[in-house]
Amino acid sequence: MKFDLKKFFSRKPKNELEGEAAPQPAPEAPAEAAIPEKLAEKCEKCGQIVLSADMEENFGICPKCGHCKKIDARARIRLCAENFEELFADEAGGNILGFPGYDEKLAALRAKTGEKDAVVCGTADIGGVRCALFSMDYRFQMGSMGHTVGEKITKTFEYAAEERLPVVGFILSGGARMQEGIVSLMQMAKTSAAVACHGEAGLLYIAVLCDPTTGGVSASFAFEADIIMAEKGALIGFAGPRVIEQTIRQTLPEGFQRAEFLQEKGFVDLIVERKEMKDTLAALLKLHAAPEKEAEL
């Protein structure tokens, strides 16, 4: 990475729909490059200027106010796991229904993120326990699920069942990818069947619900885990808050559909701060992997 003044000062598009992300290949990083791309950034919550290096070191948590900014799929894997080996990296679907504008959109997202789609899968060690994992990426259409996402997650569960590994899923998604129509809806059933088979083999699946987890993803594999963890403050629900407000013509109460609300209602096992995510996962994985201890009398 090299320091790019122009990039530093240029305004980021509000979302990928608005921004014309020029489809350009990622530049080769020169070997000596050690200067960060950005020196400082503004916290999206408190608005204070924070050194990017501090933000990075702090796992995307604002050192001033503690707000957790979204981190991409690979950053989350780095945060929680070691010795990551990627699987199914070549999976990259196309425009199944011939939906207008979708080819261009996919190409732009691929160029912008360097990812083929919204999920990264593989195996890794968490606290010394080997597991299969998948991590969803907000930068790719807010982690929406189409064929490629469904296929990679299904393969991860199938692989884990074969290899007798637990699965850890870092889940973040706005829901189904509507440009893939019914094929996208079918991913909910396909992934659910794979989760079920993995579970029937007596294997552990831990879901970590990140901000946001909604729609078709929340109504399938996100809520089918043995243990459901949520990141503090994450928005989790079936329908998005705006859709609900429009439907019932009421303003929603403060904290509605946040991780804490879900826990209070009985749908989330535990809420974990980002900094403690790795240790909590490690402890749970170790406990499930441990042979029964002899009772100490």
Added chain:
Amino acid sequence: MNAYDIVLKSREKGRPTAVRYISRIVDGFIELHGDRRFADDAAIVGGVGFVGGMPVTVIGIEKGEDTNDKIAHNFGCAHPEGYRKAVRLMKEAEKFGRPVLCFVDTSGAYCGIGAEERGQSEAIASSILEMIRLKTPTLSVVIGEGGSGGALGLCAADEVWITETSTYSVISPEGCASILWKDSAKVAEASECLKMTAPDLEALGAVEKVIPERGFCDEFFEDLKADIARFFRGKRGVCLDELVRARYERFRKF
């Protein structure tokens, strides 16, 4: 008819709803209520009866016929307790070796405060997961709107059939147009692009059979009843592990 005409037709007033299908196809229907956890959701009607002499469990998403009836059934938008009732009835069917027949007609699962508080996501996720692993034959028939996850919760079946002017989609064309193009006037275009009509769904392999409606005449119901009975009769004596494996493959192909 273009796709948007079919969308309108699938929602048309006077179209037979699940309760009508049940009364025409299931003999000696006895309704069973409640999810044994919270409440009885009138948007989902379930119970037991006979199709062609075979005992079956039948579950339908009911929109209601006239205005009062629609209100009573919440316009076919189920709450979590509806999906939990469906799962309860499916498990009961599995225990007694009865096939499960679902009639699906919903614009989508209800979105509201209570639905979220009681775990709409979890309820639908569990319904999909339980149904897709159910060790008894299952058949779902989309008879109007097959709206997104709310429909899929009752469509994780061995086969999915659809009547010719019904739809099945990941999102309503209105939702698609407003989210993607910020223009609700593009509903007709969205209906086309989503490939949500019966012939498109059949071509994509999302449904096995398109049923001609013939104005919903008596013969329509009689033939459908015969087809359903034949389907379940064909599953008699099948190895249940094989059945579940085939169902896995049915969805795995997507």
